[in-house]
Amino acid sequence: xxxxxxxxxxxxxxxxxxxxxxxxxxxxxxxxxxxxxxxxxxxxxxxxxxxxxxxxxxxxxxxxxxxxxxxxxxxxxxxxxxxxxxxxxxxxxxxxxxxxxxxxxxxxx
Numbered sequence: 604x605x606x607x608x609x610x611x612x613x614x615x616x617x618x619x620x621x622x623x624x625x626x627x628x629x630x631x632x633x634x635x636x637x638x639x640x641x642x643x644x645x646x647x648x649x650x651x652x653x654x655x656x657x658x659x660x661x662x663x664x665x666x667x668x669x670x671x672x673x674x675x676x677x678x679x680x681x682x683x684x685x686x687x688x689x690x691x692x693x694x695x696x697x698x699x700x701x702x703x704x705x706x707x708x709x710x711x712x
Contacts, residue, residue: 656705664700671697 616622 653705656703660703667700
């Protein structure tokens with residue numbers, strides 16, 4: 604019985620080339636693992652810290668600008684138009700930017 608099953612499995616393997624496919628897949632995986640490990644770079648923590656601070660600062664600046672714009676539009680809707688200066692040289696004041704704090708660390712939760 605075992606002999607018959609072995610012959611059947613061998614016949615199926617010869618027809619579908621299962622062993623060759625598995626061997627080729629393993630060789631492909633091993634080659635690409637080697638390529639990936641060659642391309643891995645170390646991450647510089649100072650660069651990552653600078654990137655984090657830049658992202659936090661830019662998001663904060665965008666939130667402040669959006670809040671100022673929303674406050675302006677709300678005021679324009681609520682205040683009568685005769686009280687708002689309409690001369691072309693009038694500029695609304697800009698919101699101050701937050702200082703860049705390179706050593707600022709967010710608290711860890």
